[in-house]
Amino acid sequence: MKTSNDRIIGQEIVDDRESVTFGANRDKDFSQEPMCLSGRGVTRVFRTGRITTVAVDHVDFDFHKGELISIVGESGSGKTTLSKMLLGLLEPTDGHIFFHDKLRDISSGHKRRQYWKGIQAIFQDPFSSYNQFHKIDSVLLDCINMRGGKSLPKDQKIEMMTEACSFVNLKFAELTNKYPFELSGGQMQRLMIARIFLLKPDILLADEPTSMIDACSRATILDMLLNLRNETGMTVIFITHDIGLAYYISDSVYIMEHGKFVESGPADKVILDPQAPYTKRLISDVPKIHEAWDLSTVG
């Protein structure tokens, strides 16, 4: 197991690996767990004039409670469109999404707000995730308000924010009254995790949360994300283009190509015994340390 990890991931997160509890639940069979989020025939078509683009093409998926799912695919494969549909920011053109075994209903503002108490997201680019005119405090206060803590005394709110910040190794006293753009990219992304810590949703959708972060911060961010998952037992949907990273952390993997899932299943099965040619290509594209890089598959 360890050798394959080394082989696939490369050097980036090796340093921090000891402390990280990656793949802790890998042996657990999640199919017995209750269903958290599932979809049948979910489709999204974009129309610009006469040109139609099918971004997501009739995908089915079942995400179980407490599972860490990776959706892997190259750029333009429809990962982000799918994640937006899961979040309810984009309406599917066709198909149904089920939330806790019930058909998802986000037709009114109130219902949407209820849904978003159960599902939250961390976005790819921390630099554009914040409103640059708002202070950090207001970002965290919004979360407390959303959890129904609007009438809490000020001291308690500060205590909660301090706790959330210390979970991600930030000092709230240093952040208060600052603007997000005064932080580094890594700090901003950690603040995003602090936000999730305050909200404690059932499902977290992480859309390439480490792709804009430098290699050193990346391990820290992943570490915190997984700590949070272990602590709260939330379902994490991890969207990435890095199949090595996906294998390293996830329980199950969905491989996406041109808006379709070409392969899915437990991480070990998909990565170690890939069936679809696209999965094989993705795996061979990962740079390896001790071998020459096989570029023959690059199309």
Added chain:
Amino acid sequence: MKRTLKNIFHTPRFVIGFIIIAAIILVSVIYPIVSPGNPMKNIGQGSFIAPGTYISSYDVATVPVYDSTGANTKIFELGEDAINNRLRVNMSVEDRETMIGWLTSLKESLGEGQLLAGENANATVTEEVTKVVDGVETTTQVEEEREVVLLENLTSSDADAEKLAELWIANYNDEVKVKGYSTNAQRRNIRQLNTRVSRMMSGGTITVSIGDLQPKELKNTDYIPLSKVANVINLPLGTDNFGRDVFRELIASTGTSLLIGLMAGVIATVIGLMIGLLAGYVGGILDDILMFIANLFTVIPSFILLILINYSLPASSRGAVLCAVVIGFTSWVWTARSVRSQVISLRNRDHVNLSKLSGHSLLRIVLTDILPYVASYVVMAFILQVSSGILAEAQLSMIGLGPEAGNTPTLGLMMNWATKFAAHTTGKWWAYFPAIAVIAFISFSLNLMNTGLDQVFNPTLRD
């Protein structure tokens, strides 16, 4: 925010534009306060008096005339009935009515009969006439009735002007509190009126030159200091066809035109911003409907629309405000379109998504997550809207569809009258050129400010 402002005020273009427009605004605000007067008043009878300094031919030199040798100081009185002339010319009917009103109130608050009479109009004068008849002196008291000046008989006509002024001088007292004139502004007006009246009344009417009983003819070496002549009028830009002071009219017009531009700009920007934000953020069918309306306004040239609307409104109802409203309602289209396109690119940003996920309402997202990001653009669009509002007013007035002529001075109307009276073909440049120059300066400075802002907000344009 502070840093952005600092950046803006370090951009030379913005600063130059800002200084020009600030100077224009300051002059148009301060000048009417410093030198009050009706800009629409006809000063001279003749039209298109050239720029220069003029002395009223009515006027009198009630001041020392300096001999060119400087040895003799003589006082000359030129013309007759000098004070009355001066009062007639300089004391308007409104002033006289104000004076009568104030005096009536004074009389009421003092009680009957307490009003002092003017110095030349005592009711009864008792004269002791001593006659020597056959060596016996007999003194008889002769009561002589003089004309009694009763306040009730005074009117605001020219004939009563002098009597009224005398009565005023005799009775005016700043200390006295008069009913109906209790606010500071009213008291200040009365005080200013008093200053004017006393200035006109002072000097007296000396008809004989002192020290030299012979009436002396003025020689061409005798000079009168201009500052001592009462009825001097300085017309830096001459008069227009009606005999109005162009300089004063120009300043009043600039104020009105700026106001029209500002109002039109505010209306256009508010409408454009609301439609742009709604259409861009909500999208879908609402976007289609709003953009259909916007496209309708785009394909019909807004100036033609403006002409048609103004043509259908009766001239008497077309004030400056209505004009500004009409201009504003026809020029929001470009603001709406560009705000919409900016909002469309913003609405899929992550910070908007995050705000949605935080459960914020549509209104809050639009106001806090979208509006601040387009604010700099909106400010720039607003400046251009003000500039085009002023130009639109000038164009409309030029063809006679602007604000009602006669009451409101605007830059466009000044040019309209100048054209109608053929100022441009007869070389009376002062009637139209100043208005053109002011319009050019306003529009130049606003566009310069806009370019400066563009440099700050659009980093790709920085040098």
